[in-house]
Amino acid sequence: MQRDTRQRRAIRRVFMNAGRPLSLDEILEYGQRIVPSLGVATVYRNVKTLAGAGWLSEVRLPGVGPRYELADRPHHHHFLCRSCDQAFDVHRCPDEVEALAPDGFEVESHDLTLFGLCAACT
Amino acid sequence: MQRDTRQRRAIRRVFMNAGRPLSLDEILEYGQRIVPSLGVATVYRNVKTLAGAGWLSEVRLPGVGPRYELADRPHHHHFLCRSCDQAFDVHRCPDEVEALAPDGFEVESHDLTLFGLCAACT
DNA sequence: ATATGTGCAAACTCTTTGCATGGAG
């Protein structure tokens, strides 16, 4: 059901080497270094296929397009650099967070994003 | 420099009555109840004008289009209801949050979003 | 009277889809 094509292999390799969430443009750019003919539609389709298969998960951050990361990671948050626009993992989390909701609101999950300059852009 | 048109007055009134961040569709819908001829482009333009004038501020939440709210509010966060898709204010904040970034990262601001069911949808 | 604001439609950008061809199994 899931075929192992050159394109899909390239996209998987890109994520194995990335170590951080990637945007669709980043996946396309890095993927084309491995398979130059790689097209946008293929990236869009594979990202959905791999997410559907539980291999990738979608990272939604405020104000920017979706990023994707390897799915087998424990709970964590993200840092978004305003200069290079890259996202990075933040592995610590203020756990009492979900108690902050107003009365009558039922919290199911939460999202924390830090903004600023990454180590390389400082 | 800023003219007081029927349309702009309607949009301002919508926000005065809202008490929560509004999406562009919500602004259009509520605005048309006051000025039925109100067009999409006018909403888009006015929202930018009013934000530029410091009267509105843009609320960016993960995974959804931008919302807008009155700008003269103290620091706060948001709750996004997965059922009705409406955003609400959360006035408490876990202050130590910006210390969570990895070494070498310079944090300038942060964003916390709670997800779940709002009081009306529970 | 003048210049900003409005409404419409066209232009853009980002994402998805249809279709013929390619290639994994």
Add this chain to the structure above:
DNA sequence: CTCCATGCAAAGAGTTTGCACATAT
């Protein structure tokens, strides 16, 4: 040899812009 995957180009969805007319000042 099948059928899923790919690449292209066209179609959609959401947002922005150009232009002629309306209207606040």
